Amino acid sequence: MSLYMIRIPGKLLNLILILIAGSTLIAAKEETIPNILFIPIDDLRPELGCYGNESIITPNIDRLAAEGVLFERAYCQVPVCGATRASLMTGLYPTEDRFVTYYTRVGEDAPGVLDLPRWLKQNGYTTISNGKVYHHADDQADSWDDNYKGKDFRMYLVPENQGLEFAEQVSWEAADVDDNDYHGGQLAEKVIADIRRAKEEGTPFFITAGFTKPHLPFNAPKKYWDMYDQDALEPAANPFIPKGAPREAMHNWGELRGYGDVPDEGPLPDGLDRILKHGYYACTTYTDAMVGRLLDELDRLDMRKNTIVILFGDHGWQLGEHTLWCKHALFKTSLHAPLIISAPGVKGGQRTTQLVEFVDIYPTLCELAGLDLPDHLQGKSMVPLMEKPNAPFKEAIFGRYHGGDSVKTDRYQYSEWKTGGRMLYDHQKDPMENVNQAANPEYAEVIDRLAKLLKAHKASLN
DSSP: OOGGGOOOOHHHHHHHHHHHHHHHHHHHHHHHSOEEEEEEETTOOSOSGGGTOTTSOOHHHHHHHHHSEEEEEEEOSSSSHHHHHHHHHHTOOOBTTBSOSTTOOHHHHSTTOOOHHHHHHHTTOEEEEEBSSSSSTTTTGGGOSEEEOOSOSSOOOSGGGTTOOGGGOOSEEEEOOOGGGSHHHHHHHHHHHHHHHHHHHOSOEEEEOBBOTTSSSEEEEHHHHTTSOGGGOOOOSOOSOOBTOOGGGOOOOHHHHTSTTSOSSSSOOTTHHHHHHHHHHHHHHHHHHHHHHHHHHHHHTTOGGGEEEEEEESSOOEESGGGOEESOSSSHHHHEEOEEEEOTTSOSSEEEEEEEEGGGHHHHHHHHTTOOOOTTOOSOOOHHHHHOTTSOOOSOEEEEETTEEEEEOSSEEEEEETTSOEEEEETTTOTTOOBOOTTOGGGHHHHHHHHHHHHHHHHHTO
16 A cells, blocks of 8 residues: 555644654754864974974864964963863863872862863763873763773884883884874774764764874884974074073973983983974874874765864973973963864854963863853853954963963063062063063063962962
8 A cells, every 4th residue: 555545634644743843853953063073182382384384294284274263372271281181171270289280180189070071971972082181091081981092102113112111211213114003093093983983873972082292202103204304404493591581480301301312411412402303293293194084084974064173282392492392381382382173154264363271172162062151160262263363352361380370461471480480571572482571670560460460360269
């Protein structure tokens, strides 16, 4: 019997039509809830093609910038991995007692807080942690439906570098291997599998891709090293302590000195500075290629139209500036980091010079996903800047490290330590922060104003 010959009573027909319409609306609503691909990259400074550096090869991150919004002046809250990640994942500013060190745990410093993945999970997202998101893989473990840490970031593949004691390991390696032999490629494979799962299940996913390179050691496949002429890489333009910088601002770059080919004190051996810069660039280009694989998979599955992609470095990194290596400082080189967001319905290829900070990431993703904001958040959604990049946003942003606190305004950056040290840099006249103006009487009013801003900010967190 033909379906068209079946007679359905009017009331039953109306009920069927209502149910069909309701199902269609639910399906349409689910389709509009965006997936989120969250890409934190360890130690990535804004030394990228899209940030104006023509000597580094980052075509895939540049592609993402062309499709999204690039934040030219994004700053982290703490220039060390564990603390800055805990801050941005909870949407809370650091304090003297909260989010202080690289081994910070949210479960200890902010117990019970609704972190970003837990809030998304409560709102229907499948949450998957891949690679380095928190410093400790088991921190906030209940916030995740799946948690893949992967292999150690100190992964060595050259035979003579394997099996060494921690203090004997070298700071770089160029192994003639495939991309998937190192952790970055293996992580990309896992994330691609998760993207395919999200496509199949059709429900919203929050998928992270926490790449560790260019974190030390600078280990990457040789083909990425071969993309650069080491002799053509210029050393830091200001390899000296800033004039008038307090002792509190400086450090002995202990993270790098922990490697067997780096002396415990004094300058680097001749030529090692160029090797390290070469390695940093090679690792950045390697991670860029892995980012490209993720973007290609989203495109292949036709998922870009319903996926928010956010990519950022967790803080900056020194490559010899001010005699420093690594992070752990309140200079711009440690605090300034890349941030790019691509989102459905947001015009791509835009840039904003407004000041933003990483506590703004949590509320931004909530608004882009159409979710309410938890009451505890201390940041501000950047969505208005994504719609109007020149719109006013923040007068000041804040960072801190151990006993020092810092405030950045459009023109100035001021830092002060409990031990008495102070720094003021005029970024309009001195963008590389080579002369500390804290003792210059011409800046007394500026210092007074910024010190009051910093005091008010700290008081608001108590």
